[in-house]
Amino acid sequence: MSITEPTGQIPDTDGTARQWWRQAAVYQIYPRSFADANKDGIGDFVGVLSRVDYLASLNVDAVWFSPFYPSALADGGYDVDDYRDVDPSIGTLADFEAVIAALHGRGIKVIIDIVPNHSSNRHAWFREALASPAGSPARDRYLFRDGKGPGGELPPNDWQAMFGGSAWTRIAEPDGTPGQWYFHMFAPQQPDWNWDNPEVREDFLATLRFWGDRGVDGFRVDVASGLAKDMSEPYPEWERVMHGPMSFLESAEVTFDPGRHPLFDRDELDEIYAGWRQVFNTYDPPLFAVAEAWVTPDRQARYASTDGLGQSFNFDLLSAGWDIGDFRTVIQRNLEFAEANDTTSTWVFSNHDVIRHATRYSQSSGYRPMFDRMTRPDDAAAARGLARARAATLLALALPGSAYLYQGEELGLPEVFDIPADRAQDPSAVIENGVIVAGRDGCRVPLPWTASGEFFGFSDGGAHLPQPKWYGAFSVEAESDDPNSTLTLYREALRLRRKFHTSEHLEWLDLGNNVLAFTRPNGWISVTNFGATPAQLPVGTVVVRTDGRHDRAPLAPDSTAWLVRG
Numbered sequence: 056m057s058i059t060e061p062t063g064q065i066p067d068t069d070g071t072a073r074q075w076w077r078q079a080a081v082y083q084i085y086p087r088s089f090a091d092a093n094k095d096g097i098g099d100f101v102g103v104l105s106r107v108d109y110l111a112s113l114n115v116d117a118v119w120f121s122p123f124y125p126s127a128l129a130d131g132g133y134d135v136d137d138y139r140d141v142d143p144s145i146g147t148l149a150d151f152e153a154v155i156a157a158l159h160g161r162g163i164k165v166i167i168d169i170v171p172n173h174s175s176n177r178h179a180w181f182r183e184a185l186a187s188p189a190g191s192p193a194r195d196r197y198l199f200r201d202g203k204g205p206g207g208e209l210p211p212n213d214w215q216a217m218f219g220g221s222a223w224t225r226i227a228e229p230d231g232t233p234g235q236w237y238f239h240m241f242a243p244q245q246p247d248w249n250w251d252n253p254e255v256r257e258d259f260l261a262t263l264r265f266w267g268d269r270g271v272d273g274f275r276v277d278v279a280s281g282l283a284k285d286m287s288e289p290y291p292e293w294e295r296v297m298h299g300p301m302s303f304l305e306s307a308e309v310t311f312d313p314g315r316h317p318l319f320d321r322d323e324l325d326e327i328y329a330g331w332r333q334v335f336n337t338y339d340p341p342l343f344a345v346a347e348a349w350v351t352p353d354r355q356a357r358y359a360s361t362d363g364l365g366q367s368f369n370f371d372l373l374s375a376g377w378d379i380g381d382f383r384t385v386i387q388r389n390l391e392f393a394e395a396n397d398t399t400s401t402w403v404f405s406n407h408d409v410i411r412h413a414t415r416y417s418q419s420s421g422y423r424p425m426f427d428r429m430t431r432p433d434d435a436a437a438a439r440g441l442a443r444a445r446a447a448t449l450l451a452l453a454l455p456g457s458a459y460l461y462q463g464e465e466l467g468l469p470e471v472f473d474i475p476a477d478r479a480q481d482p483s484a485v486i487e488n489g490v491i492v493a494g495r496d497g498c499r500v501p502l503p504w505t506a507s508g509e510f511f512g513f514s515d516g517g518a519h520l521p522q523p524k525w526y527g528a529f530s531v532e533a534e535s536d537d538p539n540s541t542l543t544l545y546r547e548a549l550r551l552r553r554k555f556h557t558s559e560h561l562e563w564l565d566l567g568n569n570v571l572a573f574t575r576p577n578g579w580i581s582v583t584n585f586g587a588t589p590a591q592l593p594v595g596t597v598v599v600r601t602d603g604r605h606d607r608a609p610l611a612p613d614s615t616a617w618l619v620r621g
């Protein structure tokens with residue numbers, strides 16, 4: 056990577072090589088659950104190294120690593136003790152550098168999670184803040200406030216944390232007396248940074264450079280819409296604050312002017328990310344970032360702009376049920392947004408925060424991924440869920456833009472239910488009758504590599520979340536040579552996608568009421584049957600289909616086929 060003079064915008068390019076991320080298939084690795092080489096039950100970088108051939112066999116363009124930084128795991132590693140190191144259970148910086156080199160050697164880019172909204176309460180600067188007096192420069196790096204009530208014994212306001220309970224925690228002052236309160240949008244172990252503080256800003260720029268200099272190609276920005284806050288009094292009531300910016304499929308009542316919500320999506324973020332862009336542009340090709348920002352499409356442009364991060368997640372397909380109308384609206388709207396803003400869209404069905412889509416699609420279409428609970432579906436519903444998941448993924452892989460894939464979805468892996476309560480890790484886990492009934496542990500269970508063995512090839516020593524008995528049927532070993540497996544489908548679709556994905560153009564085809572079809576340049580056609588009866592295929596040669604057939608027979612319900620014409 057060479058260094059160029061900083062400029063304020065993504066440099067004008069002919070696209071492909073320098074803006075590789077525009078059409079990339081990105082595979083998300085949750086490091087603790089991918090592959091464990093040192094037998095401690097926790098995935099590590101040496102484990103990743105041993106699976107580089109596998110990653111290459113998937114035909115993905117990039118790998119995104121969820122946090123691997125030193126952490127007490129109050130929130131799966133999103134509580135970062137040190138932004139410029141690797142947790143010893145995952146490896147060393149040298150191991151990570153070896154992973155980057157190995158992936159780059161196979162033509163795979165590397166994206167890492169950066170967590171700028173909050174640190175952990177073990178971060179050196181938070182510990183310094185606790186040891187320093189109220190009003191000190193060390194306290195100013197975080198959001199400390201005096202409490203209400205005669206002795207300051209009440210939190211500064213009624214705001215709630217995302218994982219429940221007050222968003223404020225009271226500290227003991229250095230002399231041991233009850234003292235100030237600090238703000239945390241998530242767990243109490245995740246104090247929010249004060250982004251008005253210049254030292255905080257500078258320190259994150261140093262972190263970006265640290266990883267850029269080690270060869271990472273980009274960042275996934277956690278809670279990207281949360282950094283700038285208005286913590287001035289009078290505080291609005293939580294009732295009002297919680298009606299914040301949402302996905303456009305939610306009819307949220309927005310009670311603040313755009314850009315003026317006290318906690319999310321504030322206009323001041325533009326300036327922060329413009330500073331990041333300056334750093335990104337000192338690399339060649341420029342680094343890029345994708346924002347995790349749950350905001351309406353009109354506001355997404357700010358994160359995805361060419362003088363900001365570059366790209367923003369749209370979680371609209373992830374939030375949509377199996378409904379042709381919703382799919383078409385979401386796709387059309389996001390493609391229009393991307394074109395208008397000189398970025399590309401991102402298509403996501405699964406990640407480490409939601410119930411796996413093979414299981415989600417077993418539910419009726421009204422199911423809301425981030426809000427509703429579900430239980431393990433019966434076999435018929437599970438089969439329907441998997442069929443729809445395969446169809447949805449194949450459809451999305453044919454769309455212009457990037458596809459973000461979460462480890463295990465290439466195996467059609469279902470969500471794991473009924474994890475014993477004493478194994479719970481997720482701060483948002485809901486426990487009833489001794490088992491986890493909601494939360495994010497069920498999509499974070501270590502991957503099955505082999506059909507048998509105590510830990511299904513994930514490890515020879517343990518699995519930090521228990522793997523169910525049925526796991527082997529979804530293993531890499533079981534699926535590798537099966538022509539109809541989900542793994543074979545992903546490999547083949549991703550291989551073809553690379554070949555066909557030459558432009559960002561899409562045209563809808565009208566093939567009847569329950570069929571969503573479109574054509575791309577080079578005569579590439581995608582057809583999805585949302586109906587209850589088989590659908591005729593248009594003219595063309597079938598190259599891949601999700602319903603187990605390989606011919607031109609009518610397409611089964613809940614299936615997608617790709618064809619080429621000409």
Ligand code: NOJ
Pocket residue numbers: 130131133170241277278347407408
């Ligand atoms: C979003 C991450 O994806 C999630 O896992 C985490 O709990 C929160 N941000 C807080 O960092």
